[in-house]
Amino acid sequence: MSVNIENRGSRAAVIGLGSMGFGMAQSMKRAGLDVTGYDITQAVVERFVAEGGRGAQALADAVEGADIIVSVVVNAAQTEAVLFGPEGIARAMEPGAVFVSSATMDPAIARSLAERLEALGLHYLDAPISGGAAKAAKGELTIMASGTPEAFAAARPALDAMAAKVYELGDAAGIGAAFKMINQLLAGVHIAAACEAISFAAKQGLDLEKVYEVITASAGNSWMFENRIPHVLAGDYTPLSAIEIFVKDLGIVQDMARAERYPVPLVAAALQMYLAASGAGMGRDDDSSLARLYAQLSGAELPGKNKEPNKS
Amino acid sequence: MSVNIENRGSRAAVIGLGSMGFGMAQSMKRAGLDVTGYDITQAVVERFVAEGGRGAQALADAVEGADIIVSVVVNAAQTEAVLFGPEGIARAMEPGAVFVSSATMDPAIARSLAERLEALGLHYLDAPISGGAAKAAKGELTIMASGTPEAFAAARPALDAMAAKVYELGDAAGIGAAFKMINQLLAGVHIAAACEAISFAAKQGLDLEKVYEVITASAGNSWMFENRIPHVLAGDYTPLSAIEIFVKDLGIVQDMARAERYPVPLVAAALQMYLAASGAGMGRDDDSSLARLYAQLSGAELPGKNKEPNKS
Known part of the structure; x- marks a missing residue:
């Protein structure tokens, strides 16, 4: 995104400067917003300041004067703590400000957080993200958003700065979260299926490079097969997205489905494999x-399969 | 494929004139081969004759004088019957002729059939197909082939006529079958995942057209999600590929995996759902x-979901 003159004067805070949040903060700054970054790890805040951003040492300081707060924390519990915990910002936010929540979570929790925040006269945009760190840094994320028209209007400068594509999925929180969970259901099952298939091919002694070539050109292909199997072929399990992410996300899907009396046999089978991988010491390694x-x-023999689980 | 002067004189037989076999026979004829069609249903043989092909009323008649026999039957049992059953053609094939086997089957059975045929001085090409009836009719299939150099050489005019892409995967029967099973593993699991996801979205009251739009542009996408979910959105379960196909193919994968002591939890979960769909009366309906x-x-409420199972 290029600098947009209309953004001058918009003040934003980014809570959580991990691989996604840091890039999103950079993208907003590049688009002309006045961005303050906050993270529990002070070193990344300093890095953001070194790149010309503002930094805050406490949550309340980060949101002072901000029209838009973008939360890029890991899950629902952290999101609730950011808003309503002992240091929570709900009481410190400026009147009319919007909280843009990007963590993947159960839609029911997104709805509940939105209700509590709206009761204080503030706005909540349910805005899960997709696309990875590289797209975050380039301002090219996909955002699956839902919320009131007021929440969308208030968040617009940040959305435009962070995303190549913003899906506007409905006028209440929870819908964006539900779409994200459908995506995670499929993504998590497809990674497990890709791994079940490639190791089965290895067990049979097939040429795995050829398997990749044939499958990516056939009806058995998936976005995840195409994206993750190269990690297996390279024997490189450096985490781009970790096993624990799908322990979390398929866990959420399974809990949602149980509450709604909806059977998810494929999710259940895949989740057991992610749990086994985590239990075997690979939780922080790449999901492949x-x-x-x-x-x-x-x-079965895979390239580099005897490499130790990543201990970083 | 256009008429190739070098094909004049090549005589081929196609065993099994179903939706795939009929199109493959047409493609070979169009490419200049002299093609005889055979099917247990005499009406489709007559249709092939009406379109200018030759017809045979008995298996042995079909293969008389043929250099290439393309078998387009349903499974391993039918393939074995065509070759070695009471009316089997193995003893009737011309010296040096090649049997091109397209049925999806356990690689161990493909190897065994090839060995038995080669013991008679004949050639066997393991050549599972992918692509559907429309591509069969246009000569644009994908073929996952393996076999001896002699089998490939003898089959070449037919392969060129039937396929847009021939993967040459190894010099022995069984390798092509193994690649096809890896594809079927993924395809069968992906259809089940797509259906688990879309009905879960429906259960939550999401806009399913929007779900399709978002997922096909996201990391949760698969070839099968993109291809099959439109059937669900249209509420149209007219069989393009039936539930029973994956009852068969995931059954083969599960049997292979059990024999090799390889766990396939996702395949197992998906197979149970195909079995349940078949048991509930939808076996001959579309796999979606x-x-x-x-x-x-x-x-959950789907478009047209109260439609009765297809009884055709």
Whole structure:
């Protein structure tokens, strides 16, 4: 996004400067917003300041004077703590400000957080993100958003700065979260299926590079097969997205489905494999480590499969 | 494929003139081969004759004088019957002729059939197909082939006529079959995942057209989600590929995996859903009928979901 003159004067705060949040803060700054960054790790705040942003040492300081607060924390519990915990910002936000929540969570919790914040006269935009750190840094995320027209209007400068595509999915919080959970259901099952398939091919002694070539050109292809299997072929399980992410997200799907009396046998099977991978010491490794798990369980030989789980 | 002067004189037989075999026979004829069609249903043989092909009333007649026999039957049992059953053609094939086997089957059976045929001085090409009836009719299939150099050489005019892409995957039967099973593993799991997801979205009251738009542009996408979910959105379960195909193919994968001591939890979960759909009367309906099964099991409302199972 190029600098937009209309953004001058918009003040934003980014809560959580991890690989996604840092890039999103950079994108907003590049688009002309006045951005303050906050993270519990002070070193990343200093890095953001070194790149010309503002930094805050406390949550309340970060949101003072901000029209838009973008929360890029890990889950619902952290989101609730940011808003309503002991240091929570709900009471410190400026009148009319909007809280843009990007964590993946159960839609019911998103609805509840929105109701509590709206009761204080503030806005909540349910805005899960998709796209990874590289797209975050380039301002090219996909955002699956829902909320009141007022929440969208207030968040617009930040949305335009962060995203190549903003889906406007409804006028209440929870809908964006529900769309994100459908995506995570599919993504999590597809990674598990890709790993079940590639290690089965290895068990049969097939040429795995050729399997990748044939499958990516066939009806068995998925976005995740195409994206993750190269990690397996390279024997490189450096975490781009970790096993624990899908332990969390398929766990949310399973809990939602149980509450709604909806059976999810594929999610349940995939979740067990992510749990087994985590239990076997690969929780912080790349989610394609499921292929190593299948190999360990079957004696299949993968490129570099005897590499130790990542201890970083 | 246009008429190729070098093909004049090549005589081929196609065993099984179903939606795939009929199109493959047409493509070979169009490419200049002299093609005889055979099917247990005499009416489709007559249709092929009406379009200018030759017809045979008995298996042995079909292969008389043929250099290439393309078998387009349903499974391993039918393939074995065509070759070695009471009316089997193995003893009737011309010396040096090649049997091109397109049925999806356990690689171990493909190897065994090839060995038995080669012991008679004949050639066997393991050549599972992918692409559907429309591509069969246009000569644009994908073929996952393996076999001896002699089998490939003998089959070449037919392969060129039938396929847009021939993967040459190895010099022995069984490798092509193994690649096809990896594809079927993924395809079968992805259809089940797509149906689990879309009916879960329906259960939550999401706009399903919007779900399709968002997912096909996101990391949760698969070839099968993109291809099959439009059937669900249209409420049209007219069989393009039936539930029973994946009852068969995931059954083969599960049997192979059990024999090799390889765990396939996702395949196992998906197979149970195909079995349930078949047991509930949808076996001959489109494989996207899994979405109706999930809806029936959860009270989710799908477009046209109350339509009766297809009784055709």
